Amino acid sequence: METIQNLISDYTAELAHTEEERDLNTVQNKKIAQYPEEVQQEVEQLISSLPTMIIGLSRENNIALWNAEAEDILGVGAEDVMGLHISRCGIDWDWDKILDGIIHSRYHKIPTRVDDIQFLRPDGEKRYLGITVNPLNTDDKGILGLTIIGADITDRKKMESQLQQSHKMEAIGQLAAGIAHEINTPVQFVGDNTRFFQESFGDLIQIIKQQQEALEAAKSNSLTNELIEKTEQLIEEMDLEYLEEEIPVAVQHTLKGVERIAKIVQAMKIFAHPGMVAKEPVDINKEIGKTLTITRNEWKYVAELKTDFDQSLPVVPCFRAEVNQVILNMIVNAAHAIAEKNKDNQSQKGTIHIRTMQEDGQAKICIGDTGAGIPEEIRHKIFNLFFTTKEAGKGTGQGLAISHSVIVEKHKGTLTLETQEGKGTTFIIGLPMKADPADHEPNC
Amino acid sequence: MNQIAKKQILFVDDEPMVLKGLQRTLRKMRTEWEMVFTSSGKEALEILGQRPMDVIVSDLKMPEMNGMQLLTEVKTLHPRVVRIILSGHLEHEMTLQSVQFAHQTLSKPCDAVILKQTLAKLFALRDILADEAVKKIVSQIESLPSLPAIYSEIIEEMHSEDPSIKKVGDIISKDLSMTAKILQVVNSVFFGLSRKISSPQEAVMLLGLETIKALVLSVKIFAEFSQKKFAWFNIDELFNHSISVSTYAKTIVKNEKLGQDLINNALMAGLLHDLGKLILATNFQGPYKEVLTAAKGSDRNLWDLEYEAFGTSHAEIGAYLMGLWSLETPIIEAIAFHHCPANSMSQNMGLLTAVHIGNAIDHDGQPSTNGFTDLQYDAQYLDTLGITDRIPGWCQVCSELAE
Numbered sequence: 001m002e003t004i005q006n007l008i009s010d011y012t013a014e015l016a017h018t019e020e021e022r023d024l025n026t027v028q029n030k031k032i033a034q035y036p037e038e039v040q041q042e043v044e045q046l047i048s049s050l051p052t053m054i055i056g057l058s059r060e061n062n063i064a065l066w067n068a069e070a071e072d073i074l075g076v077g078a079e080d081v082m083g084l085h086i087s088r089c090g091i092d093w094d095w096d097k098i099l100d101g102i103i104h105s106r107y108h109k110i111p112t113r114v115d116d117i118q119f120l121r122p123d124g125e126k127r128y129l130g131i132t133v134n135p136l137n138t139d140d141k142g143i144l145g146l147t148i149i150g151a152d153i154t155d156r157k158k159m160e161s162q163l164q165q166s167h168k169m170e171a172i173g174q175l176a177a178g179i180a181h182e183i184n185t186p187v188q189f190v191g192d193n194t195r196f197f198q199e200s201f202g203d204l205i206q207i208i209k210q211q212q213e214a215l216e217a218a219k220s221n222s223l224t225n226e227l228i229e230k231t232e233q234l235i236e237e238m239d240l241e242y243l244e245e246e247i248p249v250a251v252q253h254t255l256k257g258v259e260r261i262a263k264i265v266q267a268m269k270i271f272a273h274p275g276m277v278a279k280e281p282v283d284i285n286k287e288i289g290k291t292l293t294i295t296r297n298e299w300k301y302v303a304e305l306k307t308d309f310d311q312s313l314p315v316v317p318c319f320r321a322e323v324n325q326v327i328l329n330m331i332v333n334a335a336h337a338i339a340e341k342n343k344d345n346q347s348q349k350g351t352i353h354i355r356t357m358q359e360d361g362q363a364k365i366c367i368g369d370t371g372a373g374i375p376e377e378i379r380h381k382i383f384n385l386f387f388t389t390k391e392a393g394k395g396t397g398q399g400l401a402i403s404h405s406v407i408v409e410k411h412k413g414t415l416t417l418e419t420q421e422g423k424g425t426t427f428i429i430g431l432p433m434k435a436d437p438a439d440h441e442p443n444c
Numbered sequence: 445m446n447q448i449a450k451k452q453i454l455f456v457d458d459e460p461m462v463l464k465g466l467q468r469t470l471r472k473m474r475t476e477w478e479m480v481f482t483s484s485g486k487e488a489l490e491i492l493g494q495r496p497m498d499v500i501v502s503d504l505k506m507p508e509m510n511g512m513q514l515l516t517e518v519k520t521l522h523p524r525v526v527r528i529i530l531s532g533h534l535e536h537e538m539t540l541q542s543v544q545f546a547h548q549t550l551s552k553p554c555d556a557v558i559l560k561q562t563l564a565k566l567f568a569l570r571d572i573l574a575d576e577a578v579k580k581i582v583s584q585i586e587s588l589p590s591l592p593a594i595y596s597e598i599i600e601e602m603h604s605e606d607p608s609i610k611k612v613g614d615i616i617s618k619d620l621s622m623t624a625k626i627l628q629v630v631n632s633v634f635f636g637l638s639r640k641i642s643s644p645q646e647a648v649m650l651l652g653l654e655t656i657k658a659l660v661l662s663v664k665i666f667a668e669f670s671q672k673k674f675a676w677f678n679i680d681e682l683f684n685h686s687i688s689v690s691t692y693a694k695t696i697v698k699n700e701k702l703g704q705d706l707i708n709n710a711l712m713a714g715l716l717h718d719l720g721k722l723i724l725a726t727n728f729q730g731p732y733k734e735v736l737t738a739a740k741g742s743d744r745n746l747w748d749l750e751y752e753a754f755g756t757s758h759a760e761i762g763a764y765l766m767g768l769w770s771l772e773t774p775i776i777e778a779i780a781f782h783h784c785p786a787n788s789m790s791q792n793m794g795l796l797t798a799v800h801i802g803n804a805i806d807h808d809g810q811p812s813t814n815g816f817t818d819l820q821y822d823a824q825y826l827d828t829l830g831i832t833d834r835i836p837g838w839c840q841v842c843s844e845l846a847e
């Protein structure tokens with residue numbers, strides 16, 4: 001790819017450089033004269049057969065080159081656009097991004113990559129482009145032109161999102177059993193307590209009725225010792241003292257249980273959104289709290305949890321669902337690392353330490369475990385897609401790769417780790433606290 | 445209150461609120477049950493070391509010592525304690541494994557009514573069937589072996605490319621140990637079935653091939669009978685007899701038009717009625733070999749000799765184990781009283797009657813090569829039920845079947 005790109009750049013540079021006339025059509029004709037015809041033809045064939053979109057612009061941003069792949073992707077023929085100023089090519093694409101790319105490339109004289117450019121084909125299909133704008137190296141007369149080399153990345157984007165979705169499914173699947181356990185436990189005691197209320201209510205009604213009888217008797221002056229005794233006996237039998245003591249506690253427990261269930265169900269909503277198109281202000285501490293609720297069953301048997309949250313942490317603009325998924329993944333990984341280290345001594349508990357803080361304009365989330373650490377020789381591989389040390393069926397090796405793509409690529413953040421063999425690993429997520437102006441996509 | 449000793453139950457759960465809930469909802473039983481609650485496996489073992497318990501009800505997933513470790517310890521240290529899992533955990537493999545260390549598995553949330561019923565049924569079973577001798581024997585059972593031929597058949601089917609669920613069901617239904625074990629699994633409340641299953645074919649269907657595969661290949665619920673180690677014990681004869689009685693009992697029930705449910709139960713009760721013999725033979729080799737040898741040269745009943753040697757007989761032993769595994773009460777009753785139906789509570793023609801007669805017919809029709817006289821009809825019992833005159837008819841249909 002690199003060589004083809006160079007070839008094209010050189011070719012177009014040459015083409016622009018040797019030309020005095022500004023009219024590119026003529027430029028081309030003139031230039032032709034300098035190359036043997038067969039070479040010229042070969043190069044043209046080569047360009048048109050490349051499975052890459054290539055658009056060449058003159059210094060005035062007139063379209064000088066429009067290869068077959070460009071016709072294919074954009075749905076517009078070369079004959080319709082050649083010689084036109086790029087702004088008049090009539091393509092319905094994200095102009096801000098295209099122009100930003102061209103300007104950036106011209107100004108800094110460096111190739112500029114622009115991704116996720118939405119465009120609408122004449123047939124109405126909405127697709128995505130990824131392009132690189134290459135300035136042409138010419139020393140004497142400044143930059144004469146540039147090339148836009150690119151590809152339709154719609155399918156790749158789709159696959160990525162499917163991969164991410166499938167990873168999310170995997171995470172849900174793994175957590176489902178744990179979440180069920182977390183819900184079943186409170187349901188058990190809420191149910192038991194309710195049965196107890198049912199029985200106790202019957203007992204209390206009996207006591208009240210008996211007392212009423214005694215009261216009525218007292219009113220009509222017919223209260224006998226026998227009736228008093230009977231009432232007292234019933235109170236003792238029903239163990240009123242116990243009920244008086246126990247019912248309020250049972251109510252407390254029941255409310256706690258219901259609250260616990262509600263909290264889990266609330267937290268489960270982080271799975272519900274397929275992911276927003278735009279960033280939104282997110283309270284990171286709160287999101288970590290939810291994720292901890294959901295994953296509780298994964299870590300509570302193997303680790304103590306320590307949290308140090310920076311309470312002054314402002315909301316951070318990010319894709320909530322994606323960031324949650326990364327945090328979830330990190331917490332589950334931390335629990336697994338500790339469980340793996342202590343597998344021969346299950347009474348040994350490790351520690352998961354989660355901190356949030358502000359540093360260098362970033363909101364930092366540190367997720368540390370006291371697991372076995374990551375051996376030197378595989379450290380460089382852990383962010384690779386499909387790399388896993390877990391046994392078959394336990395992990396697909398997508399978690400960290402997707403985390404990396406979410407944090408570094410999508411959020412322009414950082415994802416680093418500190419690890420010490422035998423001591424543990426800390427993953428540090430850094431998210432920019434200021435919104436990137438480029439994120440405000442005009443169309444959403 | 446009468447002076448029957450209170451039943452001792454130990455509850456273990458790492459969630460104190462679950463323990464408190466159980467304590468409250470079971471409080472009304474406190475006149476009959478003595479309940480102890482603890483939140484750790486270690487403490488549970490300490491308590492068991494200090495005082496005898498009848499039943500332990502434990503959570504599965506707990507920190508430090510989980511339910512599997514706890515109950516495995518209890519199985520070794522206090523084998524007579526009945527072990528029940530009460531877990532909200534759904535991880536498939538762990539729950540399947542529980543058949544290896546727990547008698548029954550209940551899943552959370554478990555309605556207090558069901559918990560009470562389960563415990564009450566167990567206590568009734570222990571009171572009626574299990575004296576110390578039975579408890580002692582059943583507590584020492586390690587495994588229920590299967591016929592080698594059937595065992596290799598099922599392993600082969602599991603390893604085949606495309607195992608057939610029907611075939612698997614048919615294989616299991618030929619083997620009493622496999623049948624007993626698979627019914628224990630399917631009837632564990634974990635699978636959430638509202639009714640008891642008493643047909644291995646149906647059990648296999650409900651569990652599905654994947655689960656059966658996990659049970660057979662990784663949990664290893666079946667074991668192979670070692671013909672070499674037990675050369676003195678004619679396992680083929682026992683299996684043939686069991687299958688015959690199973691068929692006869694079914695035929696009799698069918699003949700009496702007692703209903704489809706009872707037909708299935710008759711098949712099971714017939715198949716499992718002598719399970720106790722297998723238990724005695726494989727777990728008490730020396731003494732049981734002597735009993736069988738003595739029976740050969742004597743005209744005394746086999747179970748009388750068993751009583752002399754063990755203080756109980758194969759009937760009670762088989763029935764008690766099946767009760768612990770939560771099979772249906774009529775099946776347990778039929779197993780327990782198949783020699784002496786008059787001792788049972790039920791005074792109607794039913795499963796027990798069918799198994800009793802089926803058993804008699806088979807012993808009469810094919811004199812045992814072990815040479816012992818097993819049993820005759822309990823003429824008085826049949827007389828009380830008023831069915832003596834029907835025996836020739838049943839013999840007739842059964843012998844037609846045998847041909």
